Amino acid sequence: MEIQTPKTNQLRKVLGVAFGLAVVVGSTIGVGILRTPGTIATLIPNATLIMCCWVSIGLYIILAASSYAELTTMFPKAGGAYNYIKIAFGNYLGFVNGWFDFLTNAIAPAYFCIVLSEYSILMFPELASTKTTIAVSFLTFFTAINLPGIKSGSFIQKITSAIKVVLFLILIIGCFLFQPTGQIPVQQTMITGGLMLGIFKALQLIMGTYDGWMSVSFFAEEDNNPNKNIPKSYLLGALTIGLLYVLINGAILYVLPIEAIAKSPLAASDAANAAFGGWSGTLMTAVAIFSLVSILNAYMMIPSRILFGLGRDGFFIKQSTIVNQGGTPYYSLIMCYVFALVLTVSSSFEQLFGLATIMMTLVTGFAFASLIRLRHTQPDFPRPYKTFGYPFTSYLALAVTIALFIAFAVSDVVSLSIMVVIMALSYPAYKLFVKPNNNDTFD
Structure with missing residues (x-):
């Protein structure tokens, strides 16, 4: 695809709340x-406690989103959290967290393409021998969609x-309209040491389902009214x-007893089967595919914005800042595609995703610490939105x-251990990319 009049540092401000x-x-x-839900029901065999865990993490995410909204409106730049960390704690920590953030998000497209290929094979078993080809096709297709702009x-x-x-709303409504036959047993559980450990593990799983809530931060520079739109988003x-x-x-929990949920690897599918009968398979396949497609498209855009921001700040090669007429960081997207392609073909992601989780948690923690530090060091800096x-709330989130x-x-x-090794190697890389006069500035 031809690039017309490539320029640097000119993303298009065309995005809004939608x-x-x-x-x-x-x-x-x-x-x-x-x-x-099945794993969580195994860890916590009590419906009330399960719902309390989901509500608690939901409230935590709302607090976290409010803190991120303050930071993002202060610095509405492409690239996400590393922008705030760099200003609050200096170039080196900004550099490290930026690359941790990139790795976390750049790994994701490969995984989602693999899972999409598995669902495709479930629908069309005759394609079983072309699993990798299907995964690469999804990756290539969504890269092509995002290349023009x-x-x-x-x-x-x-x-x-x-x-x-x-x-998802169809699934929810259908389950609540379903009339369970007989009284569903509710297991009462004593609060024991083993149960408390189960609650902690369940909270960790629930946190994993919220990964992606901070995605607005990567596109702040492309928002047409960030002061108003970003907090709302x-x-x-x-x-x-x-x-x-x-x-x-x-x-x-309304449709199935706790015991049945705990034994199910896909409890939502069992609930759909109880509510919809023969239609459940089609519904759950559609839910799974559209869930993955929507996530894949988002994660095809996110890593390229991180590379763009890193490149503009001198933390990566200058070519990563080239933007085509449609507003896509063109070369950054191609580099992300190649990275994900290698992972898709190699299909060795288990350890990478464990690494991604711990890196993302580190980046998020530094982001919250940045808000607190900037409140002390830069109290008069313009804040279009202040976290409630x-x-x-910010200390609690941290x-x-x-x-x-x-x-x-x-x-x-x-x-x-891998993260510690990466951090040890990061300083020579930082010295390689960052010029001595690349000072921390508010801009």
Whole structure:
């Protein structure tokens, strides 16, 4: 595809609240919400406690979204959290967190393409021998959609996210309209040490289903009115996801007994089968596919914006800042495509995703710390939006994030070790890319 009059540092300001809401919902709600209820019911065999866990994390995400909204409106730049971390803690920590953020998000498209290929094979078993080809085809197709410009990617994001929400609402309404036969038993459980450990593990799983809630931050520079649109996108997105997650779990618990949910690897599918009968398979396949397609499209756009921001700040090669007429960081997208292609073909993601989780938690923690630090060091800097409940809410969000990081580090020593090695190697890379006169400035 020909690039017309390539320029640097000129993303197009054409996005609004509709896209912001679509990218938050689209990049967050996925197959995880369909799979986790069974595991969580095994860890916490009590319906009330399960719902309390989902509500608690939903409230945490709303607090986190409010904090991110303050930071993003202060610095409405492409690239996400590293912009705030760089200003608050200096170039080196900005550099490290920017690359951690990139790796976390650039791994995702490969995984989603693999899973989409698996669902395609479930629908068409005769394609089983072409699993890798199908995955690469999805990756190539969605890269091609986003190459011409931001408008094409934005349109696909809004459409697929809307369809996904509608399908989930059909599932929820159908379950609540279903009349369970007989009294569903509710198991009463004593609060024991083992149960408390189960609650902590369940909260970790629930946090995983919310990954993507901060997606607005990557596109802040392309918003046509960031001061107004970004807070609305964050808070409406967090509220929408939280309500859907609570309703989905409530629907599953309404239709199925705890014992049945705990034994099911895909409890949402079992609930749909009880409510819809023969239509359940078609509905759940559609829900899964549109969930994945919407997420894949979002994650084809996100990593290229991180590379664009890193390149502009001198943290990567200058070519990453080249933007085509449609507003796409053209070369950054191609580099992300090649990176994801290698992972898709190699299909070795288990350790990478464990690593991605711990890196994302670290970046999020530094982002919350940036808000607190900037409140002290730059109290007069313009803040078009201020997080509600400060300082309590921001300190709470930071404390919860630190606790989650410690939990991930203890439970996954291998990923922690890899992250430490990456950090050790990051300083020579920082010296290679960053010029001595690249000072921290407010701009």
